Amino acid sequence: MKKISRRSFLAASGLTIAALALTACGGSASTASSAASSVAASSEAASTSAAAAELTTVEAGKLTMATNAAFPPYEMTTDAGAFEGIDIDTAQAIADKLGLELQIDDMDFDAALLSVQQGKADIAMAGVTVTDERKNVMDFSDSYATGIQSIIVPEGSDIASPDDLAGKMIGTQRGTTGYIYCSDDFGDNAVVAYDDGLTAVQALNNGQVDAVVIDNAPAKEFVAANPGLVLLDTSYAEEDYAIGMAKGNTALEDAVNAALEELKADGTLQSIVDKYITAE
Template identity: 30%
Template sequence: MKRLFTLALLAVIVFSAYSGGKDDQQNDKLIVAMELQFPPFEMADADGTPRGISVDTAYALGEYLGREVVIENTAWTGLIPSIQSGKADIIISSMSITDEREKVVDFSIPYAASGLTLLINSDSPVKSYRDMNKSSVTVAVKSGTTGAIWAQENIPNATIQIFDEVAACALEVSQGKADAFIYDGLTTFELQKKFPGKTKVNLENLPGTLGGWGMAMKEGSPMKKDVDAFILEFRASGGFEELEKKYLGEIKAVFDEAGLPSFFDVQ
């Protein structure tokens, strides 16, 4: 009886080891964290259904990996904690690759690139970033973004107001409570259309801000090599180009006219 019990226990251990060795990349769902507040990259329909460039990219990645994709709408400041805690497998949320973030997550190779630009109040004396490092200037930024970091490092004399939502930053500018809002070109371009006459946009990239976006994973994640391979294959097959045509036709034309690189002009 003791021998039978030992054999049964050994079988359970072997089975458990085998099951664990199969890796969650094979059969489990791929939990993708993103903040659905950045159209047309990350957004949701009226019924809450996620859609956009990052959503389509996530489903393409899931197909490549052979895993069912589940999109988790996550507040921006909770994105990195979500993969550190294991609540999500990967972040695909227009996240810039920075030295600070690379200390706590593993990034894929860049799949897109963007710089920071300005939404400016129409009555403000601010015309560009060159006018902002003054005590008389108030700048709105979103918490936890590269715009907030840039402001703190480059315009220390300005008053910096930090908000949790893009909408709050834009409202401050439209009402003249802030001179400018620092964010990516696509967002500032779209926000200006929401506040015509009250705002203007400067699409010139702020110095040192043009950088790549990466998909973020927990440090040491075995997924990284497969995610990198997917990005290369998806780019070579025209996947990103198709998404650009589907979602970014108007802004790409504006960028082309201004001589600025589009989001998927990644070197």
């Protein structure tokens, strides 16, 4: 079974911010530490502004984000038709740092990845995992989170671990790492690709597949909304999440990485995760 990017994560949420640990100082040292932090923050903000000034984006004054808004809690659509989620809020925070208006284009997951490759979007954010294959056709930001691939099965299923998927029909979302891993491990004929996670889960409910492999956070949302389904305790794979960009756009990559570093340092990224995922 594939196990990649083994890094610490919150078992309850399956997602943590990939940030450096910050330690507090007491006594008179705290004043100096505060002053140093202010200087560092000002320096980082200046660097981000300088990097943003050199940007050429798909549409002037905008940061165009390609996503698949059917993947809660990363990206989803409200009843009012607005977009929300971890990736949506993170992209908005980055756009704010860069002084750009965020433009969100919703499409299939595969199309979102192609969109940046073809120069139709500046960034792709849809719970995108960094893989060697994807690095051949697109560039990535620094990792901003880590997560896991999980397995959903019906209650009473004889599937208790990833190894038990052998000989079963597995549902996944088309183009995702869940699809890639399962195809590699069990063969293309054992995997059914659906346009989104919800459709895969509906197929599981209908008995068309024996299990669904998908990211842990949306997996928990789907299980909560579908009585009779359970999430296995054993994960299928662990992986890093990053922002996809077109090959060779160094200015954008540098600007996005600078913004991410500031958002990690000031706690914004962790607050976004905490907004959508609470520890149980």
